[in-house]
Amino acid sequence: MQNNILIVEDDMAIREMMAFSLRREGFETYKASSGNEALEQLNQVHPDLIVIDWGLPDMSGIDLIDMIRRDDVIKEVPIIMLTARAEESDKVKGLERGADDYLTKPASMLELMARIRAHLRRSSGFETNHRIEYKGIVMDADAHEVSIDGNPINLSLTEFKLLKLFLQNPNKLLAREHILNHIWGRNTFVEDRTVDVHILRLRKALKKHHKEKWIQTIRGVGYKLAHT
Template identity: 80%
Template sequence: MSVLTEPPEMHTNILIVEDDMAIREMMAFSLKREGFDPIKAASGNEALEQLNQVHPDLIVVDWGLPDMSGIDLIDMIRRDEVVKEVPIIMLTARSEEHDKIKGLERGADDYLTKPASMLELMARIRAHLRRSKGFETSHKLSFQDIVMDASAHEVTVNESGVSLSLTEYKLLKLFLQNPNKLLAREHILNHVWGRNTIVEDRTVDVHVLRLRKALKPHERDKWIQTVRGIGYKLATA
């Protein structure tokens, strides 16, 4: 069994992008009551500012925003390397079938028309979270004999436990999600530390060294390979 020397982050952040204050506050209240952490934005630009600060687990987007359409905001999110995989539910007063199709084709994962039942919205949020990375039926990631059980926050190599700090755990998780793929330092910084965090590229190097040190007793340190001048990758050869 692995031991994390720092507590893992357990919050589930839901970004609400809705210009109607009453609806926005009602959704935030319902989310908080259900154990989620709501983040609120009243416009597309405010949502983009929030996305520079946090990485939400799911986004609820209104179609009609004051500064841009919800569709345009979804386009921007889907082009963003850091948050492009986040599930998005579109919430709108438009009920025509062609509007629903347009929303789904442009990147929304689901579509609810107003006035929407909060019970139905919560059910759909939970359904999409179960399908997303942190809530899959299988919580395990693996590469060869390195296995990470995300539900238990445990890492083993050949069934022997590995002790990791929270940052090392996040770093290894990113490698396990991208086996045999070259990850640039900037990509690693964005995904492990957050896009708006002020840290240097050297920070990545230091934590890769620590991760290698944790894997060395299991003879897997060399699997974290350096690609000079670019970044790192998890590979056996």
């Protein structure tokens, strides 16, 4: 599957060169010349990785990273800072504020590409176990398989995504808007009722294993997964 990379860089020559090199390597690229333009892009697409310059015309790259890390939908996306600021204190600040990696200009495209691929491998699970367990529910996210107390359960793609979201956030209240953004995307026009319908379907699948009551309704707010 093609990975999406968002490039946030105010220098047009550098931005276009990076986009060209990434497309040549098989990546889908999105470009932004400012922090606000990047935020607009993030309302349209959920990138697999973001490359951010420090010195943007309307805000610092650090401030943009702060906004991304506070957003529940995209806060886990890997971020590489690519900047002319080469002081060790700047690198420390960038990493402490939420960047996953820090490269100083001029950086070779070969090195940037290698670091992009390394972060994508980690974020896609090649270096982590995508097995999630909760009270007898076992999900293998890579194999797209779920079992309850050792018995396999068949779920639609949406039901699978819903259950994965709940398993990743056990005993945590998930608002309908939060669920909508994660499952259908922030810019998709889907009614809150759609969440309720798919929750009903997930409960129906869990009922065969006597776990339907684990998906609890918090009236007027959303849902949470809790062992009863």
